[in-house]
Amino acid sequence: MNAISASEQAAALKGPRALYEACIASGQLRPDPDQVRVAARLDQLWHELRGWTPAPPPAPAAKGFLGGLMSRLRPEAEPPKPPRGVYIVGRVGRGKTMLMDLFFSCATIEPKRRIHFLKFMQEIHTRLRDLKRQNPGMADPIPPLADEIRDEARLLCFDEFQINDIADAMLLGRLFEALFARQVIIVATSNTVPGDLFQNRPGADAFRPFIAIIRRELDTAELDSENDYRRGREQDDATWITPADETARRRLDRIEERYAGDAKAEETVLHLAAGRDLEVDHARGPVARFAFNSLCAKPLGPPDFLALAQRFPVIVVDDIPALTPDDANVARRFITLIDALYDNGNLLFVSADDTPDHLFPEGEGSDAFARTASRLAEMGSESWLERAGQKDDRLSRA
């Protein structure tokens, strides 16, 4: 979605449902009854959170005979129950992330945090390792870790909740139990209903208690509208644009804009093996943009292209010419570049004089080019765009 307007900012003060409606009114979003239903559930949570004060952490137990007697005589009132979080589930492109982000932007509870779930898991593993290293005698690092997380975020919004590995599955059960006990409010998006998480895998049985916790603590809101809003955007999503004219350049500008977001252009030099450098023509956030000749008319090889692929998830190449038999060296480098980007799962957008199938019809290595053309076709497919977009957290909002 585009930048938020003044009327949308005003709507945000009234909650996610008003903000959603303002986005419909301004034409940023198309009306969708299923989304309205989920927006209403998030709106309920928004209101509940405004009227809720989290219970303070429990005070240490009173000491001695008198202290114990006093606390029994004056039993503490049960703190009010926290509002139930929401687990938004549905197929791809239905608007789950969009709705969660609307909710997150309005939520008044502080501190709050929105994070891609895989990144959160990486962070958890690192923090557990650090806690254990700093406190060698510590029996169980989960409670102190949960305390820290609670202090950093009373509201945690997870994008793309998923469980891929048994170690995570076991760890999460205990961590989430501890977070719920500390009244951390959780909202998540996922493609998988809780009951199907980590099923049909070795160790699935051990994971069942975690599913029970999720069901006990979170309401599931299904978002299964008919529209996949990522479809029907061929214009925007074309990855191989022909011919390489002014229109193509402008379309690539828009694509760059979409992925770079607020990032500013900055001079970037990649330090390659053997002390060589590669100056990026135009680097902006996750995007590196090059004229074709800056990449393929230079003596660069596989490790160089791999370094580039790993540093920038989105590569844009302007002005790929039709290649003749005299261009065999350039064509070979282009093949190597595509292999690196393909293996690393990058997003690639180009403007070219011809389609991949017709770009290098004859010359040394033109038969190997057929495989490159096929890889390029896959790299332009919707599923590739989706997967590559999800792989890197910097792109998850694009």
Ligand SMILES: Nc1ncnc2c1ncn2[C@@H]1O[C@H](COP(=O)(O)OP(=O)(O)OP(=O)(O)O)[C@@H](O)[C@H]1O
């Ligand atoms: N009602 C709508 N009108 C127009 N565009 C929409 C609408 N709902 C969502 N979109 C847009 O469609 C794209 C996909 O939405 P979103 O990323 O929220 O889907 P998702 O359900 O999270 O998909 P995934 O499961 O792949 O993560 C986004 O660019 C979003 O802004």
Ligand SMILES: [Mg+2]
């Ligand atoms: Mg999403």
